[in-house]
Amino acid sequence: MTTTPGSGFFAGLLDPAHRANPYPLYARIREQGPVRLGQMPVVVLSSHRDCATVLRHRAAAVERHHASIPLGPTPVHDLAGDRVGELSGTTSMLFRDAPDHIRLRRLVAKAFTPAVVRGLEPRITALADAALDRAAERGELDVVADLAYPLPITVICELLGVPLDEEPLLRRWSMLLARSLDPISATATGGRPDPGEMVRANNELHDYFERLIRHRRARPGDDLLTALIAAEESGDALTHDELVSTCALLLIAGHETTVNLIANSVLTLLRHGHRHHLAILRTASAFAGPVIEESLRFDxxxxxxxxxxxAPIALPGIEIAAGDLVVLLLAAANRDPAVFADPDRFDPARGDRHLAFGLGQHFCLGAPLARLEAxxxxxxxxxxxRDPRLADEQPPxxxxxxLRGPARLPLTFASITPLR
Structure with missing residues (x-):
């Protein structure tokens, strides 16, 4: 096991120089094996074997009180001694272990079963076509702003019963709160979120859902929020704080990662000499599944x-002590040459052994919906x-x-075929 200074290690991860392509850095980290950050009770794992083992391990928890160092509700953010502020959210299932995690997950799981998700396909297709129609009218297309973002945010808002005309506010809050998942190093340069702004966004989002919940109590609808309110009112399934936190989690998690998945997939197909995959997809829609799975692995x-x-977790060559914070570099594990031959090559024929959705009890609840939307x-x-081309070979x-994805992805194209 390698021991390395914590601040320097995370400064490398946070350095904007690695933002466009962090994978060479991940490869160097993976070659070192498990890394303990200086004298801190923090271990970083980057191999597929180690990450998969911990994701499934009974002793691997998400509740912060198990940690031997003080942590905020998002347990990566103050690894190097910085604090983001006391963001709420620990009552959501993202930061709860069994049995509470199982109880909360069961309440929302019915909305994300494969059968229910399949029923959304016509609506998702209509939203995608409408987005492309608008781009055709303007004669320009930014994949992030025009397709990857509006599609999943509309779907999750409709599922929850959130008015879509308030999307600009939701976008701002979501973008700020997604940053609370990032580690922060005192030596990192640039891009540091303002802690006060993040806390304000958190409070504003929760106040928003308090108002929406009051409105939905008076006027129930045919949506997930109404179903969750009914569970809360039953008195034994969901507390009020859990209701608010679960709504906030579903809103943010329900679109943030899917935006990146769609954008990363398009960027990969257009940038890495894989236009032949795009040509196959044009005539064989079933090919979308393998392309998405490989995109989940590749980026x-x-x-x-x-x-x-x-509790202690024993891995080959390392003993993780009770209270240790374990950071799992899933992106490094997904390119582990011990599991994936020629891992830096994009190949949709590989299958789906990636860890992009996690494993075990915290496997992504929204995976079926994300896969379908993408x-x-x-x-x-x-x-x-027709004939899409990157307007910028190195988009920001x-x-x-x-969370990883381009901020903008403008394209040039010959035309957008009208719907028949």
Whole structure:
């Protein structure tokens, strides 16, 4: 096991110089094996074997009170001694272990089963086509702003019963709170979020859902929020704080990662000499599944996740002590040559052994919906956008470490085929 200074290590992850392509850095980290950050009770794992083991391990927790160092509700953010502020959210399932996690997950799981998600396909297809129609009228297309963002935010708002005309506010809050998932190093340069602004965004979002919940109590609807309110009113399934936090989590998690998945997939197909994959997809929509799975491996929207050892965890060559914070570099694990031959090559024929959605009890609840949204968006893009080209070979990336995707992705194109 390698020991290295914590601030320098995370400064490397946060350095904007690595934002466009962090994978050479991940490869160097993976070659070192497990890394303990100086004298801190923090371990970084980057191999597929180690990450998969911890994701499934019974002693791998998400509740912060298990940690031997003080942590905020998002347990990666103050690794190097900085604090983001006391963001609320620990009552959401993202930061709860069993049995509370199982109880909360069960309440929303019915809205994300494969059968229910399949029923959304016509609506998702209509949204993708409408987005491309608007781009055709303007004669310009930014994949992020015009397709990847409006599609999933509309779907999750409609599922929850959130008015879409308030989307600008929701976008601002979501973008700020997504940054709370990032580690912060005192030596990192640039892109540092303002802690006060993040706390204000958190409070404003929760106040918003308090008002919406009051409105929905008076006027129930046919949506997930109404169903969650009914569960809260039953008195034994959901507390009020859990209701508010769960709504906020579903809103943010329900679109942030899918935006990146769609944008990363399009960028990969247009940038890495894989236009032949786009040509196949134009006539064979079933090919979207393998393309999306390989995109999840090759350039995952979630790059790392934290776990806390509530009991010792033994891995080959390392003993993780109770209370250790364990950072799992999923993006590094997804390119582990011990599992994936020629891992830096994009190959949709690989299968789906990636860890992009996690494993175990915290496996992404929204995975079926994300897969469908990305598959539909990519298929309709391939079928309708003729001769798409990157307007910028090196598009700017969002200023995130945990979540990865381009901030903008403008294209040129010959035409967008009208709907018949």
């Amino acid at each position: 995952p929207p979630v790059q790392l996740v934290p776990r806390i050892a509530r 598959s539909v968006a990519l298929t309709r893009f391939a079928q309708r956008v 990336y969002r200023d995130h470490v945990t």
